[in-house]
Amino acid sequence: MSEDLEQVFVSLVKDSWKKYNEDIYNSRVDDMLVGAVIYSNVELGYSLIDITSDGVYHHLRFEHLPTKQRVIFELRNLTEDLLSAKVLGRRARVVIGYGCQVQNFGTLWQTLKAEVKSSFVDSTEPGVITCDADVSSGYIYAQVPLLFDLDQYFGGNYQVNYELLQHHINATVHSLAKYLQGRLTA
Amino acid sequence: MFSFLAKFQHKQEMRESKDEILIGEIVRAMTRAGNIPIGFRASDDWQSVVFKPVNDQVLNVIVLMLDRKTGDNAIQQAIFGSKAVITMQCELKNYLVDPDDLIRMYKTDLKNIFKMPLLGEVKLDHQLNSILATKKLIIEIDNYILKGEQSVNNLTNLLTTNITELRGKLAPYKKT
Numbered sequence: 001m002s003e004d005l006e007q008v009f010v011s012l013v014k015d016s017w018k019k020y021n022e023d024i025y026n027s028r029v030d031d032m033l034v035g036a037v038i039y040s041n042v043e044l045g046y047s048l049i050d051i052t053s054d055g056v057y058h059h060l061r062f063e064h065l066p067t068k069q070r071v072i073f074e075l076r077n078l079t080e081d082l083l084s085a086k087v088l089g090r091r092a093r094v095v096i097g098y099g100c101q102v103q104n105f106g107t108l109w110q111t112l113k114a115e116v117k118s119s120f121v122d123s124t125e126p127g128v129i130t131c132d133a134d135v136s137s138g139y140i141y142a143q144v145p146l147l148f149d150l151d152q153y154f155g156g157n158y159q160v161n162y163e164l165l166q167h168h169i170n171a172t173v174h175s176l177a178k179y180l181q182g183r184l185t186a
Numbered sequence: 187m188f189s190f191l192a193k194f195q196h197k198q199e200m201r202e203s204k205d206e207i208l209i210g211e212i213v214r215a216m217t218r219a220g221n222i223p224i225g226f227r228a229s230d231d232w233q234s235v236v237f238k239p240v241n242d243q244v245l246n247v248i249v250l251m252l253d254r255k256t257g258d259n260a261i262q263q264a265i266f267g268s269k270a271v272i273t274m275q276c277e278l279k280n281y282l283v284d285p286d287d288l289i290r291m292y293k294t295d296l297k298n299i300f301k302m303p304l305l306g307e308v309k310l311d312h313q314l315n316s317i318l319a320t321k322k323l324i325i326e327i328d329n330y331i332l333k334g335e336q337s338v339n340n341l342t343n344l345l346t347t348n349i350t351e352l353r354g355k356l357a358p359y360k361k362t
Binding site: 010013014017028031032034035036038039041042043046047048049050051052053055058062065157158159160 | 203206207209210211213214217222223224225226227228229233235236238240281282331332
């Protein structure tokens, strides 16, 4: 009898830890996304050159050192609490940008004009491509906000589908690069 | 540079980004070893990453902190190189503890009071149901980045050797 009760107690403790870990896991999903993005990009030959994180907004910047092409990310978990994650599924707002260095001042100036126009666009909606320029380093960027369904990348017990994430990042960067090259040669 | 780009730090020279490059390499090396990054804190010269060792029966989390001390400007870089302090901390978690355990643990805490993690010694610290093992090392960042496979191997060896040591110190305290 006594052993039975002890077994019940042990199972209650185990169950409590399971629930506790479920909460922790959910609150850590955005950091897992940051880690997965860093791993995927470093494996693709990019170097992480900037990381800023306040625990809610995460900003990452990568550079492919031989070609000087840059990729930038802003990541934010939209379903940090367990209730919304269970109802909506885990979601994150991800802004991905592609940047390349230009030496021609005229091109930079044209991009700056596009940047001014971009500031009038409601870029909080997904799929809206905007342009930005960093005059000090001579980089121009095209960026797009997207909403990612995190459940497709992260399974239970910290399993990560890096292949799918790399594929999605590649597709976005490829499209942004094509868009930016089109603007530069137009 | 109106909105989105203004949120980034924009370090002007690659020299200033060496600690971030190292963080990227650490994330890759740890992930390859089956440790999933689950927490990030980052400011200008200080970064901390929490890893979950998914299939490890002893460790709950591994925390790596990188604090860059020199090399921010060209003169420092030339004189001192790019020195940083890397703090490695492993956590063991027991899922059921009682007050007697805590009293027993005071003995090891007392033994550890005078240990100096910065001198390469492992310091153990008991906190309720967690036991932490900490070690600090002063490293030269240039040895671990931008040298292809050689720097990847150097970094993997550094992390594996020290985490194995910390794990060994914690293993006797793991309750089944």
